[in-house]
Amino acid sequence: MGLTTAQFIKDYKAAALHLFADSLDNLSTLQQYQALAFVVKGYYAKDWVQTKANNEKHHRKQVYYFSIEFMPGRLLGSNLLNLGIKATVEAGLERLALDPVTLYAAEGDPGLGNGGLGRLASAFLDAMASVGMAGHGNGIRYQYGLFQQRFVDGYQVELPDDWLRDPYVWETRKENRAVIVKYGGQVELRPRANGSLQAIYHGAEDVLAVPYDTAMVGYRTGCVNTLRLWAAEPVPGRAHNLAEKARVNAITQILYPDDSDNDGRELRLRQEYFFVSAGVQSIVTHFKRTHADLHLLPQFIAIHINDTHPAMAVLELMRILLDEEEMTWEEAWRLTVATMSYTNHTLMTEALETWPESMFAGLLPRLYQIAQEIDHRFRAAHVQQYGELLVDRSAPIANGQLRMAYLAVIGSHAVNGVAKLHTELLEQSVLHDFYTLYPARFNNKTNGITPRRWVQLADPALATLIDATLGPGWRRDPRALQDLRAHADDPAFLAALNAAKLANKGRLAAVIQQQLGLYVDPSAMFDVQIKRLHAYKRQLLHVFGLLDSYRALKAGEDRPARVHVFGAKAAPSYRYAKSVIKLINAVADLVNHDPAVNQKLQVAFLPNYGVSLAEAIIPAADVSEQISLAGTEASGTSNMKLMATGAITLATLDGANIEIQAVAGAENMVTFGLTATEATRMQSAHTYNARAVYEADPRLRAVVDMLTDGSIPGIASEGREIRTELLDYNDTYFVLEDFAAYLAANRKLDALWADPDRWAQAALANIAASGQFSADFTVQRYGREVWHVLPEQPIGD
Numbered sequence: 020m021g022l023t024t025a026q027f028i029k030d031y032k033a034a035a036l037h038l039f040a041d042s043l044d045n046l047s048t049l050q051q052y053q054a055l056a057f058v059v060k061g062y063y064a065k066d067w068v069q070t071k072a073n074n075e076k077h078h079r080k081q082v083y084y085f086s087i088e089f090m091p092g093r094l095l096g097s098n099l100l101n102l103g104i105k106a107t108v109e110a111g112l113e114r115l116a117l118d119p120v121t122l123y124a125a126e127g128d129p130g131l132g133n134g135g136l137g138r139l140a141s142a143f144l145d146a147m148a149s150v151g152m153a154g155h156g157n158g159i160r161y162q163y164g165l166f167q168q169r170f171v172d173g174y175q176v177e178l179p180d181d182w183l184r185d186p187y188v189w190e191t192r193k194e195n196r197a198v199i200v201k202y203g204g205q206v207e208l209r210p211r212a213n214g215s216l217q218a219i220y221h222g223a224e225d226v227l228a229v230p231y232d233t234a235m236v237g238y239r240t241g242c243v244n245t246l247r248l249w250a251a252e253p254v255p256g257r258a259h260n261l262a263e264k265a266r267v268n269a270i271t272q273i274l275y276p277d278d279s280d281n282d283g284r285e286l287r288l289r290q291e292y293f294f295v296s297a298g299v300q301s302i303v304t305h306f307k308r309t310h311a312d313l314h315l316l317p318q319f320i321a322i323h324i325n326d327t328h329p330a331m332a333v334l335e336l337m338r339i340l341l342d343e344e345e346m347t348w349e350e351a352w353r354l355t356v357a358t359m360s361y362t363n364h365t366l367m368t369e370a371l372e373t374w375p376e377s378m379f380a381g382l383l384p385r386l387y388q389i390a391q392e393i394d395h396r397f398r399a400a401h402v403q404q405y406g407e408l409l410v411d412r413s414a415p416i417a418n419g420q421l422r423m424a425y426l427a428v429i430g431s432h433a434v435n436g437v438a439k440l441h442t443e444l445l446e447q448s449v450l451h452d453f454y455t456l457y458p459a460r461f462n463n464k465t466n467g468i469t470p471r472r473w474v475q476l477a478d479p480a481l482a483t484l485i486d487a488t489l490g491p492g493w494r495r496d497p498r499a500l501q502d503l504r505a506h507a508d509d510p511a512f513l514a515a516l517n518a519a520k521l522a523n524k525g526r527l528a529a530v531i532q533q534q535l536g537l538y539v540d541p542s543a544m545f546d547v548q549i550k551r552l553h554a555y556k557r558q559l560l561h562v563f564g565l566l567d568s569y570r571a572l573k574a575g576e577d578r579p580a581r582v583h584v585f586g587a588k589a590a591p592s593y594r595y596a597k598s599v600i601k602l603i604n605a606v607a608d609l610v611n612h613d614p615a616v617n618q619k620l621q622v623a624f625l626p627n628y629g630v631s632l633a634e635a636i637i638p639a640a641d642v643s644e645q646i647s648l649a650g651t652e653a654s655g656t657s658n659m660k661l662m663a664t665g666a667i668t669l670a671t672l673d674g675a676n677i678e679i680q681a682v683a684g685a686e687n688m689v690t691f692g693l694t695a696t697e698a699t700r701m702q703s704a705h706t707y708n709a710r711a712v713y714e715a716d717p718r719l720r721a722v723v724d725m726l727t728d729g730s731i732p733g734i735a736s737e738g739r740e741i742r743t744e745l746l747d748y749n750d751t752y753f754v755l756e757d758f759a760a761y762l763a764a765n766r767k768l769d770a771l772w773a774d775p776d777r778w779a780q781a782a783l784a785n786i787a788a789s790g791q792f793s794a795d796f797t798v799q800r801y802g803r804e805v806w807h808v809l810p811e812q813p814i815g816d
């Protein structure tokens with residue numbers, strides 16, 4: 020947009036006066052931020068209105084991405100970038116003697132998710148707007164986001180994330196778009212004159228769902244889509260006692276701080292139905308206002324089920340089409356399947372969501388009837404051809420449980436995994452029966468990231484260097500980064516690349532100093548592992564590697580200086596993960612205070628990992644640790660973010676690591692460890708003996724013994740617990756098995772580090788290849804192959 024610095028300053032001053040009745044320099048930093056955000060909101064408001072009007076006028080197909088988690092990160096910087104006014108606004112701020120970085124940092128970071136799942140959903144919204152696709156988010160406006168993490172005596176302590184205490188400037192409450200969501204009661208099916216059945220509800224509990232819309236601004240496309248988050252409120256004008264009010268408010272009060280196992284509590288079920296019902300109702304209502312015939316629904320609407328939490332969208336759409344639109348079952352089913360698509364995010368069967376029939380039937384009686392009918396018809400349709408056994412294994416209701424992943428597959432026309440390996444494993448194992456029944460539904464969509472946030476915004480040093488080398492074309496089409504390869508033998512470019520990285524490490528060193536009181540030397544190798552704390556992600560293997568270095572240094576061996584940077588939250592109820600957190604902090608205490616090693620080895624565990632902290636860490640990483648047991652990490656996305664800023668990946672052959680290796684080149688990455696096939700074979704043949712591995716390797720024995728022999732102070736019970744998991748429970752995730760290979764891989768990294776030019780070449784190869792992991796391309800693949808929408812302006816032209 021054609022904004023001048025002078026116009027911006029005028030607008031900004033007016034906003035300060037309008038909002039706070041004062042001049043800019045009298046405002047607090049928070050108020051200055053709020054006034055700035057208000058101005059920026061004004062700059063895209065017309066485009067937002069226009070985008071909606073265009074979608075309607077041209078009857079464009081709309082995608083609705085249903086997700087129980089979104090992690091948008093701070094929006095001010097990204098909105099300025101995407102509007103193309105960042106430089107203008109920053110020049111204006113400078114003239115007003117205001118520091119842009121301070122203002123950006125005043126924004127809260129909505130943690131409406133646990134990790135990868137929520138971040139992916141937000142990356143997709145950013146990407147859809149940036150390729151000009153009509154795609155919107157549908158989710159929950161949690162009053163409290165993911166807990167704030169502190170460390171007290173090395174232990175994780177969880178504090179509530181009261182992120183709405185300061186008003187969230189980007190959202191708009193749409194009271195006039197509120198809908199009613201019904202729970203419980205009884206359903207009576209009364210025959211209508213035409214023979215269909217009318218569902219009449221008795222004693223249902225009504226809850227008001229109020230939408231809050233946030234603009235998703237596309238990167239220089241003029242396309243502004245919507246993230247719609249729903250809040251639960253008592254229905255106005257009806258009598259409510261305090262207990263009833265509390266019950267209603269509880270629905271959208273907290274994010275479940277659990278990203279893998281579902282505790283089956285009824286409140287979670289209420290949450291899921293809440294945003295699904297509100298979302299589907301509002302889609303159908305809006306569709307009827309703008310289209311003559313509901314039978315055209317799949318031609319103009321795609322609903323995407325991100326993981327199983329929104330799987331009951333299948334049931335809710337059926338309910339509306341049957342009960343409110345009086346369609347026949349066959350017609351309603353045809354439209355539903357054609358509208359829905361589903362992404363599976365996990366291979367862990369124990370994480371596949373199920374609900375006890377009795378709980379489901381009590382809370383959602385009509386949906387339960389519909390699920391029963393789907394189950395009945397599914398069995399009848401396939402039993403002859405495939406037999407009782409397969410049908411029973413794959414039916415949506417069995418053993419007293421509703422199986423949401425199976426329901427999602429049966430009710431969708433497309434099902435995808437999130438990396439090549441993940442999709443293959445889905446087809447071969449977790450969803451194999453469905454692959455037999457519906458092979459054409461299965462497809463792979465490898466996850467993606469948004470280089471706008473991770474490179475353009477978070478790594479200005481690198482972005483400036485790339486601009487100077489290639490011009491700005493890569494900013495719109497990151498595939499252009501391939502052209503950096505031409506500079507692989509240019510010593511000046513390699514030196515500049517190393518210098519940019521060093522500057523970023525200096526910035527992170529300042530954060531570490533400020534947060535942990537720890538001085539780290541920016542010239543050391545920064546070895547980064549940032550992700551949720553989970554046994555399968557194997558932070559423990561990383562700790563064992565660094566304990567081995569500790570021992571080697573103590574014994575007089577020389578190693579290049581390394582700073583191990585961790586960021587990770589553990590689910591509050593996940594005992595083992597919390598013990599690993601305590602272990603990492605205890606090891607940090609040990610090595611950071613030991614003058615015999617701390618010139619060469621340091622550990623910085625930064626608390627409260629989230630999108631904003633990731634933005635500080637990622638540009639400063641030399642090494643990206645992606646060391647999950649092969650066959651357990653569906654895709655991973657921090658692996659992509661870190662390669663994009665030039666980190667060298669230290670990885671198992673898991674998830675998207677395999678695809679990263681394919682494009683970056685095996686010589687520019689260090690891989691090690693069991694393959695997924697090997698791990699599965701050892702598991703099913705029961706040939707793994709962790710204790711024997713421990714006994715046979717003296718280096719391994721030494722670090723495992725450190726857990727319990729008192730050499731790491733303060734971990735008596737945690738050390739014992741972890742040792743028990745490894746030796747008595749046979750090391751579920753093969754940490755001991757992969758230990759020797761992990762050490763060898765680390766020595767390869769050390770050798771590479773000794774040659775700064777070669778290191779820079781490997782970093783360059785990663786940056787150059789990273790463009791293809793842009794979520795822009797991922798959503799375009801979904802658009803073509805799953806949602807059947809085409810963007811108005813395909814990127815790259």
Ligand SMILES: *Cc1c(COP(=O)(O)O)cnc(C)c1O
Pocket residue numbers: 133134135136138549550551628629630633654655656657658660
């Ligand atoms: C990218 C991201 C993740 C996902 O990390 P993985 O290493 O792929 O598990 C989790 N949390 C945040 C804040 C992220 O930005």
